[in-house]
Amino acid sequence: MAGNQEPxxxxxxxxxxxxxxxxxxxxxxxxxxxxxxGGKVALRLDPDLLAQLANHLDVVxxxxxxxxxxxxxxxxxxxxxxxxxxxxxxxxxxxxxxxSALAGGSDARxxxxxxxxxxxxxxxxxxxxxxxxxxxxxRDQLDRAAETRMLAERWREALSGTKAVVIANADDPLVxxxxxxxxxxxxxxxxxxxxxxxxxxxxxxxxxxxxxDDWFCGECGFRRPVPSWALSGDEVLDPHGSAWxxxxxxxxxxxxxxxxxxxxxxxxxxxxxxxALERMHSVTAVAGRYDVVGYRGREVRLLxxxxxxxxxxxxxxxxxxxxxxxxSVNARSADGTDTSWLWDVDYSRLAGHPICVIGDRKLDLAxxxxxxxxxxxxxxxxxxxxxxxxxxxxxxIANYTAFQDLRRVVGN
Numbered sequence: 432m433a434g435n436q437e438p439x440x441x442x443x444x445x446x447x448x449x450x451x452x453x454x455x456x457x458x459x460x461x462x463x464x465x466x467x468x469g470g471k472v473a474l475r476l477d478p479d480l481l482a483q484l485a486n487h488l489d490v491v492x493x494x495x496x497x498x499x500x501x502x503x504x505x506x507x508x509x510x511x512x513x514x515x516x517x518x519x520x521x522x523x524x525x526x527x528x529x530x531s532a533l534a535g536g537s538d539a540r541x542x543x544x545x546x547x548x549x550x551x552x553x554x555x556x557x558x559x560x561x562x563x564x565x566x567x568x569x570r571d572q573l574d575r576a577a578e579t580r581m582l583a584e585r586w587r588e589a590l591s592g593t594k595a596v597v598i599a600n601a602d603d604p605l606v607x608x609x610x611x612x613x614x615x616x617x618x619x620x621x622x623x624x625x626x627x628x629x630x631x632x633x634x635x636x637x638x639x640x641x642x643x644d645d646w647f648c649g650e651c652g653f654r655r656p657v658p659s660w661a662l663s664g665d666e667v668l669d670p671h672g673s674a675w676x677x678x679x680x681x682x683x684x685x686x687x688x689x690x691x692x693x694x695x696x697x698x699x700x701x702x703x704x705x706x707a708l709e710r711m712h713s714v715t716a717v718a719g720r721y722d723v724v725g726y727r728g729r730e731v732r733l734l735x736x737x738x739x740x741x742x743x744x745x746x747x748x749x750x751x752x753x754x755x756x757x758x759s760v761n762a763r764s765a766d767g768t769d770t771s772w773l774w775d776v777d778y779s780r781l782a783g784h785p786i787c788v789i790g791d792r793k794l795d796l797a798x799x800x801x802x803x804x805x806x807x808x809x810x811x812x813x814x815x816x817x818x819x820x821x822x823x824x825x826x827x828i829a830n831y832t833a834f835q836d837l838r839r840v841v842g843n
Contacts, residue, residue, distance in 0.1 A: 470527030495566030514540030752783035
């Protein structure tokens with residue numbers, strides 16, 4: 432069990448103070464929360480600060496391409512049944528942002544930390560987690576992220592010999608291959624709707640066979656492990672065969688899967704599934720995602736989708752036509768500048784919806800919609816797009832920085 436935090440070294444205290452000052456200056460200048468710059472300053476002054484801040488915590492790391500921010504929030508709510516939690520709830524998931532988050536949680540018992548998939552190995556080395564939750568791996572930020580098989584290899588090396596219990600998605604072959612090197616794995620049948628990044632065997636390169644919900648490699652025998660937790664409709668099945676109703680205000684199958692993984696993580700810390708799932712009901716939005724905001728006489732629901740897997744899951748949340756849809760895509764540094772992934776998304780699923788296209792790369796998106804045979808109009812701004820839609824509900828789907836742009840406009 433985690434104990435009280437040992438006194439920080441003088442160098443660490445200086446680093447924390449300097450980091451908080453840098454963050455305050457950033458906020459005063461209107462440059463955001465300041466968590467990243469604050470963490471960078473602190474780590475520059477004391478490179479070992481993250482390990483010191485985490486040494487008294489029972490740490491859970493959450494990593495994936497999609498769903499890690501929401502799952503982090505759900506796990507944090509569940510574990511609060513047992514004690515205080517410190518978490519990077521706004522999604523600053525690289526070492527600097529994680530350091531800033533932990534610097535504010537000296538009285539917490541648990542640290543529930545979202546980790547960018549490229550940094551899982553280094554963060555796990557620093558914070559010695561008690562549990563690691565792995566949800567999925569798929570293509571993302573193609574210009575600067577490693578190919579998914581390479582990321583799985585890094586995870587596999589990092590998890591080899593870990594003392595953490597690894598809670599992993601049995602339905603994603605890349606995750607299974609990565610997690611299989613760990614001594615203690617809890618397998619969760621969380622599903623995998625997007626399969627285009629896992630048709631070849633990560634172990635040998637052979638073609639994966641996918642009969643029904645199962646999968647296996649016909650060449651080397653690598654196959655889906657038997658899960659001990661599973662999502663079944665609107666219920667979580669635990670290792671004893673008991674079914675627990677999922678109580679979420681967040682929409683969609685993907686969030687039920689996130690809740691299933693979160694319940695398995697909570698159980699590893701002694702929180703019963705019923706208690707964990709009841710506590711998750713309090714989460715209505717995650718860093719603005721799923722928020723419904725009133726703007727110019729319309730109700731705009733804000734949905735984040737940053738890669739093909741995310742767009743596929745998000746389309747499943749949208750009701751049948753005629754609900755209007757605003758699509759916004761940027762290609763800034765935080766998004767990845769390569770937009771070729773647009774061609775992997777099946778936009779024909781939006782046929783029949785009135786569609787408005789905005790964002791820095793609205794013309795790239797317009798070409799993709801034209802090829803898909805979907806009617807749309809290009810607008811110059813979010814305000815123009817909202818005004819072009821009739822009064823009522825609007826679904827707004829945007830990738831990362833486009834989502835932040837949209838929030839600033841319609842959320843004010």
